[in-house]
Amino acid sequence: MEGNSFANLIQSTALKELSKFTGDRQRKVTQYIDAVEHIGVFTELNESLLHSTATIKLGGAAFNWYDNNKETLRSWRELKQNLLELLKPSLSTAKTQLKELKQQSGETLIAYYDDIIDLCRQVDN
Structure with missing residues (x-):
């Protein structure tokens, strides 16, 4: 119970x-x-x-x-x-976002890393 x-x-x-x-x-x-x-x-x-x-x-x-x-x-x-x-997002959009992604002021390294990994997964899929 x-x-x-x-x-x-x-x-x-x-x-x-x-x-x-x-x-x-x-x-x-x-x-x-x-x-x-x-x-x-x-x-x-x-x-x-x-x-x-x-x-x-x-x-x-x-x-x-x-x-x-x-x-x-x-x-x-x-x-x-x-x-x-x-x-x-389309593959080309994900590739463009990955290419242009920059760590933002005040953004933690882990958040930036997570964004990169997420975009890489989108490109791979």
Whole structure:
């Protein structure tokens, strides 16, 4: 019983910590998907609960897109694939961003490094 309530607490906390995804370019779709999947692994969510977690945290234009297309986005796999197709930057955009990326004033080294790694993954995929 205690283990179950602890798991519920972890799931609740993780859901609260996951910020809304609106589809704007400030938060990358790959980061959002990775965060949802990380919660799923950490809390042992099934595909249906991953889908619910992801859709609950959609807002703004991303929610409107989902609402208009929800009949074809019934599983986590379909939602994830369509989010990536719709919002993932093109290969040429990712390459350009990687080439032009510079550490910003006040940006931590780890944040800059994470941006580089994220762009490298986009180019590789």
